[in-house]
Amino acid sequence: MSSKKKNRSNSAGGAPAPKGGRPVAGQRPTYRGNSKDLYRAGTRRSSSGGISPILGWSLAFVVIAIVVVAAAAYMSQPKGGTGGLTAPSVVTPANIASSGRTLGNPNAPITVDLYGDFRCSACYELTFGGMETNLVTDYIATGRARLVWHDRLIIDDIRGGIASRDAANAAYCAADQGKFWTMHDWLFANQASDESASAFSAARLSAIGKAAGLDMAQFQPCLDAGTHTADISSQSAADKKTITSTPTVYVDGKAVNAPGQGVSYAMIKAAIDAAPASPAP
Numbered sequence: 001m002s003s004k005k006k007n008r009s010n011s012a013g014g015a016p017a018p019k020g021g022r023p024v025a026g027q028r029p030t031y032r033g034n035s036k037d038l039y040r041a042g043t044r045r046s047s048s049g050g051i052s053p054i055l056g057w058s059l060a061f062v063v064i065a066i067v068v069v070a071a072a073a074y075m076s077q078p079k080g081g082t083g084g085l086t087a088p089s090v091v092t093p094a095n096i097a098s099s100g101r102t103l104g105n106p107n108a109p110i111t112v113d114l115y116g117d118f119r120c121s122a123c124y125e126l127t128f129g130g131m132e133t134n135l136v137t138d139y140i141a142t143g144r145a146r147l148v149w150h151d152r153l154i155i156d157d158i159r160g161g162i163a164s165r166d167a168a169n170a171a172y173c174a175a176d177q178g179k180f181w182t183m184h185d186w187l188f189a190n191q192a193s194d195e196s197a198s199a200f201s202a203a204r205l206s207a208i209g210k211a212a213g214l215d216m217a218q219f220q221p222c223l224d225a226g227t228h229t230a231d232i233s234s235q236s237a238a239d240k241k242t243i244t245s246t247p248t249v250y251v252d253g254k255a256v257n258a259p260g261q262g263v264s265y266a267m268i269k270a271a272i273d274a275a276p277a278s279p280a281p
Contacts, residue, residue, distance in 0.1 A: 098178070103148075153165050167205065
């Protein structure tokens with residue numbers, strides 16, 4: 001849930017770990033245990049009488065050096081999404097029809113409304129952790145449902161600033177070129193794991209747009225002018241009373257997850273399959 005940093009924006013319960021190619025908050029490298037194993041291997045006596053003290057100490061120093069270098073490399077990784085850009089590990093299929101923020105057949109019998117925030121780490125997990133991919137594969141690509149994105153600027157509301165709004169504007173500017181879902185993928189791949197605003201500075205949003213392959217002659221003026229910010233802010237404010245955490249998913253107007261409750265693909269699937277116009281496969 002985006003309301004508390006401690007639980008990663010009320011991330012979906014049981015959601016798979018994200019695979020977007022960035023360090024996850026609280027994660028630590030695993031080489032320490034391996035180094036201990038190497039150290040034990042280098043100092044354990046063999047059945048033939050063991051190894052010399054010089055060789056043992058040499059191996060120990062090598063292991064220590066490896067640990068120091070690896071730790072330095074880990075600590076030097078960019079935090080807060082301010083380093084070099086990362087390409088999305090999962091991309092929305094280009095062969096699925098889209099219009100603005102709607103993905104799939106506009107006449108599909110089922111509508112799935114997804115309320116999210118591009119700074120929201122739980123929304124990142126929904127995007128790259130398998131839920132959105134399964135939804136698109138099983139229902140959107142087959143024409144049984146359409147997916148509609150809604151911006152709920154909840155982190156701006158809680159932590160202040162305008163980074164969520166500016167990222168949403170960047171996505172709307174991409175939508176003007178028919179590339180909302182491309183920008184959607186790139187924004188999530190480059191958000192900050194701690195949801196900080198630094199990931200979506202004006203300069204970085206411009207760089208993300210360029211990396212996403214947008215027509216910069218059209219995108220940059222839209223980004224600089226904040227062309228869509230008023231509409232985005234107005235709609236988010238209108239949804240504030242009912243959408244109190246992100247991600248929140250509705251199927252045909254009915255909430256899949258209660259406020260503050262995580263969402264899983266099983267929950268979304270059950271809601272779609274239960275809809276009258278969409279019999280279970």
